Amino acid sequence: MVQVTNLSMQYASKKLFENVNLKLDAGKRYGLIGANGAGKSTFLKILSGEVEASSGEISFSPHTRLGVLGQNQFAFEEFSLKDAVLYGNKRLYDAVKEKEYLYTNGDLEDEKVNERLGELEIICAEEDPTYEYDIEIEKLLEDLGFEASLHNEYMKTLTGGDKFKILLAQVLFPKPDILFLDEPTNNLDLKTISYLEERLKHHEGTIVVISHDRHFLNSVCTHILDLDFKKLREFSGNYDDWYIAATLIVKQQEMERAKKLKEKEELENFIARFSANASKARQATSRQKQLNKLDIQSLEVSSRRDPSIIFKPNRLMGNEALNLDNISFFYGDLQILKKLSLTILPGDKIALIGRNGIGKSTFCRLICEELQPLEGKVKWGATIERSYFPQNATEVVFGQESLYEWLRNYDKKKESGEIRNALGRMLFSGEEQEKSVESLSGGEKHRLVLSKIMLEGGNFLILDEPTNHLDLEAIIALGEALYKYQGNVICVSHDRELIDAFANRIIEFKDDYEVIDFKGSYEEYLEFQNTKLFS
Incomplete structure (x- = not known):
């Protein structure tokens, strides 16, 4: 399918990888992994032709159809949802649109118009032999959670997460021979991730996917491509198979x-x-x-470094943690929460799940008192000291000060050694602690916020999508830390491995203000849901 020969890539003085030789076979699904900054996205862009390598060659089998997941969520604002998906097959899209125009505006008595319509019919038949493209698109949209009444709405009416789903539908629709997917699970809810897994497992061509979702990689991948030491090594099996083999090698x-x-x-x-x-x-x-x-x-040992995350509360909590009594909240005329009542007990470690836009982040902001409810009360226990990881964590880390100074500003009483230790645990070494926070990448900003939370020593953590921008090693370390933590947790996440690692209570927000409150692990919750479904 794809042959990579002596491929190298270098930016100025930084060499990402060199002399990569690789054959990507039909029917195999490759997970591309490596530390942040190793060059995974660049490698995928080179394969797709978006970026030119410093040296080397890439060749494809004849007549290979390539599909690349788009990253610009705003590229189709004036398209309907159906048209944005159809655009995934550009040749079919152009033919369908020209046909529609000629039938509406063309002179059907004109021989040239009819001749052109005949040519367009041939193109449509070649690209869509069963003449069912519209049915396929409707099914795909419904599977991704878009009701039929929304299919002719404009892309500009959607939220960012839903726009990303359309880009996903766009690349899946043509059933390309080769799929290149960079972080396809970002912004997706658990239900959509499960659907995507099943779809990809039945894909008949070749897939190369970058993901920081370990469960997703284990479910989908038949092979792992490990970018390390500026080399690319291939392993047979999924992520866990690779992890066992790689650990043994190390x-x-x-x-x-x-x-x-x-x-x-x-x-x-x-x-x-x-x-x-x-x-x-x-x-x-x-x-x-x-x-x-x-x-x-x-x-040399691996270029990967595992962070050492430890959440240690400064004080134990009393008998009361958090109580919500009939909470309601609106954004303008849109009601997000309706008469929500919950009692959170000491020791509860809660995974808060639900589709995008259902109100999970609003809930976190309400209990952290960034927002005020229209009605109802939020009552914290007297001994609670909370720490909050906001969904927009990358936006709250800014300024010219150094990482050390940024952390110190939150608590002037902290010892210098404690601050530097918290930074070191999140892989910021001596010199890195002195660089400006504005120069940090998204993943580094998230690690800095986790350093802050470790330093605060709260006994109740509210974490809203903490795994965004983190690599696999950091996500695994976070799961371990939350499991060992002697305090309360409310965590919004779509990462099932993380949820499995720590949660002893699942709260799911559903449509029509329904809330499912389940005491138990996520696996037990799924069994409970399946039992309900078939009972």
């Missing part, structure tokens, strides 16, 4: 490295002791040759 490398380092130290000591001794000069020269042959660099 352990072996560490043992071999330790052995070689010890041998290097012994050789250096011998050379230092005897190089000046004439009777030992020949042995010293021999040892120096051995030392020169030791290739320590070839045994």
Whole structure:
């Protein structure tokens, strides 16, 4: 399907990868993984032809149809939902639109018009042999949660998350031979992610997908492409299969490295002791040759670094955590929450789920008192000290100050060592702690906010989409930290591995202001839902 030969990419002095040789086969689904900044998105853009590599070649099998997930959610504002999806097959879209125009405005007595209509019919038949493109599009839109009454609405009427769903439908509709998908689960709710998994598992062509959703990678992928050491290594199996194999390789490398380092130290000591001794000069020269042959660099450890996230409350909470009594909230004329009552008990670790736009972030902002309810009361326990990770975390991190100064401004009483330790746990080393916060990437800003939350020592965490912009290693570390945390959690997330890691209570917001409050893990909740469905 795709042959990659000696592919290299370098920006100025930064080399992303070099001499990549790879064959992507039909029927295989590849998960492209690597640390943030390793070059995953750049590699995918090179494969799709959007970016030119520094050197190397890419070749495709003849007549291969390529599908690339669009990233510009605002590119089709004046299109209807159906037309935006149809645009995924540009040749069919152009033919259909020209046909519609000629039938409406053309002179049907004109021989040239009729000749052109005949040509367009041939194109439509080639691209849509069953003449069912409109039925396929309607089914696809409904599967993604868009009712039939919305299909002729304009794209500009949708929220960002729903616009992304249309881009997803657009790339899936033509059933391309090769799919390149960069973070397809971003902005998707759990139901849509599950639908996408099933759709991709039945895709007959080749898929290369970048995702930080471990459950998604495990469900979809048959192979893993690991971008590390500026090389691309292929593993058979899903993400968990790769993780086991990669961990074993790292352990072996560490043992071999330790052995070689010890041998290097012994050789250096011998050379230092005897190089000046004439009777030992020949042995010293021999040892120096051995030392020169030791290739320590070839045994470098992985470029990935795992953050060490620890949430430790400064104080234990009392018998009351949080009580919501008949909360209602409107944005203008749109009611988001209606007479919502909940009692959160000490020890509750809640995953708050529901479709996009249902009111999860509004709920978080209400309990954090960024918004005020139209009616009802939010009552916190007297001993609660809360910490809040907002959905727009990247927007709250700004300014010219250093990372260290930014954190210090939140609590002047904190020891310098505590601040630097919190930054170090989120992989900000000595020099990095002094750079300006405005120079940070999205993922780095999220890690900085997590440093702040660790430093605060709250006993009740409210986290709204904390995994956005984080890599797999950071998400795994966050799940471990929430599991071990001796406090309360309310976390909005569409990452099932994260939810599985910590949640002992599931609250789902549904349409028509229905709220399902389930005591138990997410797996138990899914079993409960399935039992209801088939009972």
